[in-house]
Amino acid sequence: MTKRSWLKDSPAAAVLLPIIGLAGAIALWWLATIVFGIESYLLPSPRDVVISFMDQPSYLLTETGTSILETVEGFLLAIVVGVPIALLIVRSVLLERLVYPLLLMVNAIPKVAIAPLLVVWMGFGQWPKVVMVLLVCFFPIVISTAQGMKSTPIELVELLRSLNASRTQEFFKLRLRYAMPQMFTGLKVAISLAVIGSVIAEFVGTTHGLGYVIYQSGASADTPLAFAAITLLSILSIVLFYILVLLEHLLLPWAQESR
Amino acid sequence: MIRLDGVGQVFDGREGQVTALEEIDLHVQQNEFVTLIGRSGCGKSTLLRLIAGLISPTSGTVRVAGDPVTGPRRDVSFMFQRPALLPWRSVLSNVMLPIEIDGGEGDRGKAAYRDRAHQLLELTGLTGFERRLPHELSGGMQQRVSLCRSLIRDPQVMLMDEPFSALDALTRTELSEELQRIKMELDTTIVFVTHSIEEAVLLADRVVVLTPRPGRLREVVDIDIPRPRTLGQNAHLTEVARISGLLHGLLAEKVAPVEEPAPRQVDEVRPR
Known part of the structure; x- marks a missing residue:
């Protein structure tokens, strides 16, 4: 070699x-x-960042835990809400025309702008954060699921019909399975957005989460602490992404070569 | 076995109605091998789908085994131009799909069908590939799997829509000869759509020639060459040449300028 x-x-x-x-x-x-x-308050050295983390590791990890929880909850909720919406859209042209512009509009709203409103509506608890995560990541999930459901090759649909398969069989044995690789594409986009969503939500009306840590350290010019929190967020985002990649490999071994 | 009386099919196209088939009368005997041949757009695939019960005729009646066709039947299998294998299923599991759709039991136990599946895979030279995924197989092997799948229910009637046309010439010849061999062992009525004269002459007891726009039955040609027929050495070369020439003549007849058929509507792909 x-x-x-x-x-x-x-x-x-x-x-x-x-x-x-x-x-x-x-x-x-x-x-x-x-x-x-x-100067450290402008750009801390890596050493300053590590020291800042080592000063209060349990505090930072607890806040990381809070952010993880919000991110994952919002993400799962987005799947629970997004996938059925996608299925309905695929099923009926009428619904698609009715709902699709609404989805586009909701997606077009700058999410940062409504973060304070969510606090007004839902208080200071976890909910405004989870809903923010839901809002940022449900759109790619809906789109990718709908695309996936529509991508079923016509000869496979005809095959199942020629075998006299019921609609339920057609759905579970064919369409849903066929949509999975595209759904995963959407999920991978969504999980990165989900982390961003939780940070945005934590900038407002809360005293918890890595977003709050960053916001606070900005106010007190504790840049090393902000960098420590940002590093944790990046790691969190990468880990969540690769969990999905791993799941995809385990669940869809067929999809790697055949598409 | 299959009887079509005055069958016509009209589709709603983008620019008004398109007559795909007109006044088709055809009677296919039990255990007969009939090929439908014609240019693209002559409605041969449509005719096959009518017999399969995938679509209903706009006029006339289609009967299989004496009963009017109202939908897909368990004893009629359909084989497509493309292998149409489910990419996440192993070879064996793809072959077993029809049994699974039936609810696993059918008239024999599932184990018996599994044995049958292994037998069919052996017959088509796929032993040892049972656990493979479709994308690991060549096009010819994929189409063999598809053939096994269409045989698993022991169908009375097999409908084949240009099943070998996407394969390379050698594989195609190989599979045609294999199909002929399998047909000689089974009591199955086969209707086989093709646009290859060679394939039609090799396989068919009767060749039905269709002309396009609207699809009409132009001629039915009997082929009396004894089986097994081969494409290479053949004791009946003059006979093959005569029939091929005749079919060529029939297919080459002047027809109105051909428009491509309208693309399928997106609606067809939506779930029912």
């Missing part, structure tokens, strides 16, 4: 190269803060 192909193809390289890239970026960042003598 030549050196070149080792770099491109070996599994070790597949794991090592991203790590090297990340480490390089952090090193550059660190170097910049030292070389240019940047």
Whole structure:
């Protein structure tokens, strides 16, 4: 094996190269803060960020837990609400024409703008956050599910009809299964949005969650703490994303090659 | 076995109505192998779907085994141009799909059908591939799986809509000869749509020639060449040439300029 192909193809390289890239970026960042003598409240060094985290790890992890809970709850709720809406849209042209513009409108509203309103309507508890997450991530779920349901190849539909399958059989044995890979595409888009949604919601009317931590540390110019919270959010977002990727691999082994 | 009397089919197209079939009278005997041949748009696929009960004729009657066709029947199987395999199911599980749709039991136990499935897979040279997923197979093998699936219920009638036309020439010949062999072992009536004269002559007891716009029955040609027929060496080359020539002549007759059929409406894809 030549050196070149080792770099491109070996599994070790597949794991090592991203790590090297990340480490390089952090090193550059660190170097910049030292070389240019940047003040910590403008751009903290990686070391400052780690120290800031180590100062109060249990507090930050608790707030991370709060954010995870809101994100996951809102995300699951979006599936529970979004998938049936998608199924109804696919089932009837009438409903599609009736509901689709509404969905577009709701999706077009800048979510940051309604965060304070959600607090007015639902108080200071968990609900405004969960609903915000629901609002940001249900649209990709609806669209991808609807697209998936419509993508069933006509010859497979005819096959099931020629076998005298009932509508329920057609739905569960064919359409839903066929829609799954596209649904997962939507879910992966939605989970990243869900994390953003929870942060937006936590900027307003609450004293919990990583969004609140960032908001507070901004107000007190505690930039290292903000960076620590942002890092935790990024990790959270990546982990949730890869949980979905893993689920997809386990549930849809057929979808990787055949599409 | 199959009887069509004065069958006509009119579709609502974008620019008014399109007559796909007109005044078709056809009688297919039990155990007969009939091929329907014609240019694209002559309504041969429509005719097959009428017999399958996938669509209802706008005029005339279609009967299978004496009963008017009102919908898909358990003893009639349909094979498509594309393999139409469910991509998440293994080969064996795809072959068993019709039994599963029936509720697993049917007139024999599920185990008996499973044995039958293995037998059919062996017959088509797919032993050892039972657990594979469709995307791991070649096009020819996929279509063999599809053939096994259409045989699993031991159908009285098999309807085949250009099943080999998407395959390469060699695989196509191979599968045609295989189908002929299987047909000789089974008491099944087969109606086979094709636009290949070669395929029609190899397989059919009778070739039905359709002309397009509107689809009409132009001619029925009997083929008396003894079986098994092969495409390569053939003791009846002159006979094959005579029939092929005749079919060529019938298909090449001047017809009105052909428009492509209107694309299928999106509505058809919506769930019922």
